[in-house]
Amino acid sequence: xxxxxxxxxxxxxxxxxxxxxxxxxxxxxxxxxxxxxxxxxxxxxxxxxxxxxxxxxxxxxxxxxxxxxxxxxxx
Numbered sequence: 625x626x627x628x629x630x631x632x633x634x635x636x637x638x639x640x641x642x643x644x645x646x647x648x649x650x651x652x653x654x655x656x657x658x659x660x661x662x663x664x665x666x667x668x669x670x671x672x673x674x675x676x677x678x679x680x681x682x683x684x685x686x687x688x689x690x691x692x693x694x695x696x697x698x699x
């Protein structure tokens with residue numbers, strides 16, 4: 625709202641594009657034009673105690689896609 629100078633939804637929606645904020649993994653999430661954010665991808669194994677062991681992760685944040693490229697019905 626500060627960047628938009630308004631609480632009007634359309635103005636705020638446009639103003640948030642490109643904003644970055646720290647994410648919970650130590651990186652930064654960035655709002656993209658499609659209103660999805662960048663985020664890291666993790667692959668993990670479930671341990672016996674129910675927690676996860678990360679076995680692989682991306683080196684950087686990945687842009688979010690609004691639709692699955694693998695399923696035409698996801699639109």
